[in-house]
Amino acid sequence: MQIVRRYWRSTLATVFLCIALAAGFTVLQSPTYTATSSVFISVESGGTAGELSQGATYAERQVGSFISVATSAMVLQPVIDELVLDLSVKELAEKLSVSSPSATSIIKVSADDESAQRSADLANAVAASLQRSTEELAPPGPDGNRLVSATIIDQAVVPESPSAPLPGMNLALGGLLGLLLGFGQAVLRTVLDTRVRTTEDVADLTDAPVLAAIEHHEPSHVANRAATAGGGVQWASAEAYRKLRTSIGFVGLGGERRSSMVITSSVDSEGKTETATNLARVLALAGERVLLIDADLRRPAVGERLRIDSELGLSDVLTGRGSLHDLIIAMPPGHLSVLPAGTVPPNPSELLGSEAMQHLLATVERQYDYVLLDAPPLLPVTDAVILAAQTGGAVVVSRSGSVRRQQLATALSALESADATLLGVVLNDVPSLRADSYGYYTPTKVQPV
Known part of the structure; x- marks a missing residue:
């Protein structure tokens, strides 16, 4: 059901x-009649019960042979000549269906044709031709009489309705085939799909915890999900970020813990x-002293998201052009501070790995309860x-x-490989049916403390 729901x-x-x-196919198919x-x-x-039983058994064995005879040239060629058919023996045999009910001595001859009358005539x-051929092929008895005879017991009547096409059956079969193919393509796409979608997918790749699962929302709500400088936090997944705040609070307990x-x-x-x-906003709302640093010196986005001036910032502090x-x-609430990226430098990696950066981290870790650094993606x-x-480690965000x-x-x-600590994974943009949330929570607006 999860596969079908997805696809x-x-x-x-x-x-x-x-x-x-x-x-x-039903509309294009020509009507076919069967008689x-x-x-x-x-x-x-003989007249005894044993002889009658033996005769009946012998007749049943002969039926199989006469079924084959019914589609042979010996039977069909006289029919072609009699009805003046423009067909070969093979073509006429394709129009026939000869069978026998189990444990009987009856042979049923069915003929298919686009004409109802012609199907009955065939x-x-x-x-009739099979009856004549049976008499010719049957072996003679001691007195010269034929031991095997054929009798027509049911004459074919002109059918009143076509036997094909059957619209209801065709549509039902089409629907059944569609279900099988539809489910098959869904299963195949699931097998071939290597994208991370659920917390189980993350668990297969790492032992690190999934700190939170942020639900998916329509693009019209994206603006409401971001922390703004106007006071208050407004987004539909507030509860998921509270859970992330709680999870972050437990990270590092039992060992040496750094705030960055x-x-x-x-x-x-x-x-x-x-x-x-x-995350910086909800931590600040809980009374924690938080510093959010835009450490993406290539494509900084924190300043634009928070609508603050980011012309000067981290890069300027590291190069001595400004003081921390x-x-x-x-930022509101009063426990949140932000250090923008500042001037985009030509050597971001060298700046972030410099002694100046280490000194900056040591300074802010003493001043703040949490220091969050928004860094570029890992792979590029x-x-x-x-x-x-x-720092104290990394939280990796993965979009479902x-x-x-x-x-x-x-x-x-x-x-x-860099001996960095993986604090956990945040699964972002998870479909609401899969998000790890409690049913009785509803989206709320968190007011500033």
Whole structure:
């Protein structure tokens, strides 16, 4: 059912297509009429019960032979001559269906034709020709009489309605075939689909916890999901971000814990900046002192998302063009501060791996409860790996149905190879039916404290 729910559109389209093809085939198919006659095969026998039983058994054995005889040239050629048919023996045999009910001495001759009258004429003519041929082929008895005889017991009548096409049956078969093909293509696409979609997919790739599953919302609601500078947090997945805040609070317990962490992703457009800004907001709403640093010095997005001036920021602090105290921007609620990316430098990796960056991290870790760094994706560049190795670890955001399993696995391996700590994975944009949420929670507007 999960597979069908995921690919219900293509499954439904396949069903409708097969039904449409069945309907078209039915319309284009010429009507065919079927008429049937019956021939009884009997054997001359004595008057005792044993002789009658032996005769009946012998007749049943002979039926199989006469079924083959019914479609031979010996039977069909006289029919062609009698009805003046423009058909060969083979073509006429294709119009016939000769059979015998089980454990009987009856042969049924059915003829198919586009004409109702001709189908009846063919069935009766073949039965009559089979009767004559039986008499010729039957072996003579001691007294010269034929031991096997054939009797026509049912004459074919002109059918009143065609036997084909059958619209109801064709449409039903088309629908059944559509269901089979639709489900088959859904299963095949599921097997071939390597995209990460569920928490189970993440669990297959790493032992790190899934910190939260953020539900999917329509594009019209995207603006309401971002933290804004106007006060308050407005987005439909507020409860999921609260769960992420709780999960982040447990990360590092039982060992040495640092307040800094990198928010990154495997590839672009997985929602890392959205996750970083909203996580910073909910942490600040809980009374934590939070510093959000836009460490994406290649394509900075925090300033635009929060609608703040990002002309000067992190890169300017690292190069000595500005002081940390002057360039940090206070945001509502009062516990949230932001350090924009600043001037886009030509050497981002060198700046992020410099001693100046290490000194900056050591300074802000003493001043804030949480330091969140929005870093570039892991696969295109090494910036996030460099930062993760200098901080308390990395949170990897994966968009459900977008990132491939191989991409996520490669990104996680990059962190492992740098001895960076993987704090957990956030599964973003999860369909609502799969999101790990409680049914009694409803989207809310979180007011600033």
